[in-house]
Amino acid sequence: xxxxxxxxxxxxxxxxxxxxxxxxxxxxxxxxxxATRFTPTAPLTLVNFANAWAAAPFARYFVNTTxxxxxxxxxxxxxxxxxxxxxxxxxxAGRAVAFLLVLVQLMIMPDVLIVENYRTMSRLGLLDTLxxxxxxxxxxxxxxxxxxxxxxxxxxxxxxxxxxEGAGMLETLWRVYVPLAxxxxxxxxxxxxxxxxxxxxxxxIVTNSVQSRxxxxxxxxxxxxxxxxxxxxxxxxxxxxxxxxLVAFLLFQRQFVQSFMRAGIR
Amino acid sequence: MSDSGAVTGTDRAFRANGVGAGRAWSVHVQGWLLxxxxxxxxxxFTHLPVAATIYHSFFSNPRPGRPAxxxxxxxxxSMVEDPVFWQVLGNNLWFAxxxxxxxxxxxxxxxxxxxxxxxxxxxxxxxxxxxxxxxxIAVANVWLFFYTPGYGLLEQLTGLLGLPSHNWLGSRQTAxxxxxxxxxxxxxxxxxxxxxxxxxxxxxxxxxxxALMGASRWYFFRRVTFPLLMPTTLFVLVNAVINSFRLVDHxxxxxxxxxxxxxxxxLYYIYDVGFKFWDQAYAAALTLVLLVILAAVALGQFxxxxxxxxxx
Numbered sequence: 001x002x003x004x005x006x007x008x009x010x011x012x013x014x015x016x017x018x019x020x021x022x023x024x025x026x027x028x029x030x031x032x033x034x035a036t037r038f039t040p041t042a043p044l045t046l047v048n049f050a051n052a053w054a055a056a057p058f059a060r061y062f063v064n065t066t067x068x069x070x071x072x073x074x075x076x077x078x079x080x081x082x083x084x085x086x087x088x089x090x091x092x093a094g095r096a097v098a099f100l101l102v103l104v105q106l107m108i109m110p111d112v113l114i115v116e117n118y119r120t121m122s123r124l125g126l127l128d129t130l131x132x133x134x135x136x137x138x139x140x141x142x143x144x145x146x147x148x149x150x151x152x153x154x155x156x157x158x159x160x161x162x163x164x165e166g167a168g169m170l171e172t173l174w175r176v177y178v179p180l181a182x183x184x185x186x187x188x189x190x191x192x193x194x195x196x197x198x199x200x201x202x203x204x205i206v207t208n209s210v211q212s213r214x215x216x217x218x219x220x221x222x223x224x225x226x227x228x229x230x231x232x233x234x235x236x237x238x239x240x241x242x243x244x245x246l247v248a249f250l251l252f253q254r255q256f257v258q259s260f261m262r263a264g265i266r
Numbered sequence: 267m268s269d270s271g272a273v274t275g276t277d278r279a280f281r282a283n284g285v286g287a288g289r290a291w292s293v294h295v296q297g298w299l300l301x302x303x304x305x306x307x308x309x310x311f312t313h314l315p316v317a318a319t320i321y322h323s324f325f326s327n328p329r330p331g332r333p334a335x336x337x338x339x340x341x342x343x344s345m346v347e348d349p350v351f352w353q354v355l356g357n358n359l360w361f362a363x364x365x366x367x368x369x370x371x372x373x374x375x376x377x378x379x380x381x382x383x384x385x386x387x388x389x390x391x392x393x394x395x396x397x398x399x400x401x402x403i404a405v406a407n408v409w410l411f412f413y414t415p416g417y418g419l420l421e422q423l424t425g426l427l428g429l430p431s432h433n434w435l436g437s438r439q440t441a442x443x444x445x446x447x448x449x450x451x452x453x454x455x456x457x458x459x460x461x462x463x464x465x466x467x468x469x470x471x472x473x474x475x476x477a478l479m480g481a482s483r484w485y486f487f488r489r490v491t492f493p494l495l496m497p498t499t500l501f502v503l504v505n506a507v508i509n510s511f512r513l514v515d516h517x518x519x520x521x522x523x524x525x526x527x528x529x530x531x532x533l534y535y536i537y538d539v540g541f542k543f544w545d546q547a548y549a550a551a552l553t554l555v556l557l558v559i560l561a562a563v564a565l566g567q568f569x570x571x572x573x574x575x576x577x578x
Contacts, residue, residue: 011390017393023411092295092301107508107560110312111512111533112553112556114536114541116319116553120311120315135307139304198403201514215401219401219407234411238404245401257391261460
């Protein structure tokens with residue numbers, strides 16, 4: 001009895017959680033007159049997507065977001081790998097203090113330093129550029145921490161064996177440490193891509209033209225400018241914006257969940 | 267064979283004589299060189315901005331032809347006298363008080379359900395986790411549609427129940443609560459996976475032993491499972507607290523802080539002051555308040571970590 005009640009509760013909550021997405025799918029794939037009328041016989045259509053795509057430069061926004069996410073991830077992987085290697089295997093002077101200073105960024109993320117970072121970007125002449133959006137996130141304390149933990153578990157013997165074979169510092173890093181940390185790279189990569197694909201406030205502040213706007217900001221500009229009531233088009237645009245991540249998530253569900261888990265447990 | 271032995275021997279002798287000191291030096295140089303690129307960016311976009319925030323909060327707001335001048339505590343004085351600031355701070359506390367316990371309890375409930383032998387559990391896990399990967403800005407549009415007065419889904423549901431029409435986001439009483447719901451919906455599934463991981467690492471023998479001794483499931487959960495999950499709860503708690511001061515994307519879409527600032531949170535107010543009224547000096551002072559709050563969270567985490575949470 002109580003089992004059945006629990007199952008019912010779980011399903012109720014599950015339905016509630018799926019409702020917004022289901023609602024968006026319904027509205028986006030049906031003609032506007034069915035946006036709020038749930039008739040099972042309503043005809044399906046793709047016209048809302050076509051209209052949304054034509055109403056704003058979404059192609060450009062897609063290119064911008066893709067470039068932005070790729071640029072941030074590439075820089076993060078490079079910078080964090082080097083720094084993590086230093087923290088894991090080099091007993092350099094000031095290591096403990098430097099590590100503590102890195103960890104500060106875990107609490108004070110670039111998201112909250114918008115005022116001063118805007119000033120910096122304006123001084124560097126990077127306002128309204130993809131580099132301006134990405135730079136504050138490239139040295140990620142989170143990435144450094146995660147990779148440092150992983151590198152510390154690599155047996156020192158492997159490192160020494162590579163050195164004996166004549167491999168230099170960077171070659172050892174590349175041939176011994178990086179391959180062994182592959183699952184962590186995948187986990188970090190997925191989390192980073194989802195974060196920056198979805199990031200909004202800082203890009204909103206830094207950008208002001210189609211040339212550099214990512215999808216999230218583009219979607220906001222599109223749906224707030226007098227589209228006001230055309231929910232069919234807005235939900236179509238909304239689904240379009242989320243589609244790449246959503247599809248990737250549905251395909252690699254287990255990988256995603258494990259990545260978020262691995263990245264979260266420190 | 268003997269040759270290579272000789273080489274290693276010389277190598278060792280070589281290191282012992284003086285080159286060892288060179289190697290020790292190179293450890294420092296190499297370590298700092300590896301760290302350098304990341305350190306430059308971290309200092310430029312985290313540490314210096316924190317220092318600059320403090321510094322600029324003691325100056326007036328620069329305007330064209332009128333550079334910033336030292337004003338001492340003026341920005342803080344106007345902050346104390348600014349009723350909107352206090353309202354925003356209050357909103358943020360309510361927002362935190364609403365989202366933190368609700369999302370943690372729901373996350374735990376979801377994890378327990380999905381971890382058990384419930385029918386359709388992979389579908390349930392999918393439903394719970396999906397909001398995590400969706401852009402807040404996109405789902406906020408859908409929720410906005412949900413809450414729309416007149417024909418939104420919520421209105422249709424309450425209409426079916428014969429309740430009077432209500433403008434959920436337009437009313438000062440309900441707007442903040444609506445945002446709390448959206449936030450809980452967005453983050454509960456994310457927190458769920460940490461509980462799920464922790465639950466899966468618990469020994470199943472514990473449960474079997476408890477069942478043998480006739481303990482009820484609730485008793486077992488309360489006295490065994492929940493205490494063992496304490497480190498996870500702390501981790502989730504810290505994240506939930508940070509999120510409650512960091513998540514403002516949905517405000518931009520859904521309410522823009524209104525009605526009458528009823529839904530403005532601290533970071534949103536900073537954005538408003540800094541980038542709509544362009545009062546960057548006052549925005550700096552407000553940012554410092556946010557930084558102090560985050561520092562307090564960090565300190566609390568540090569102090570709590572050593573106590574009460576480690577059972578192993």
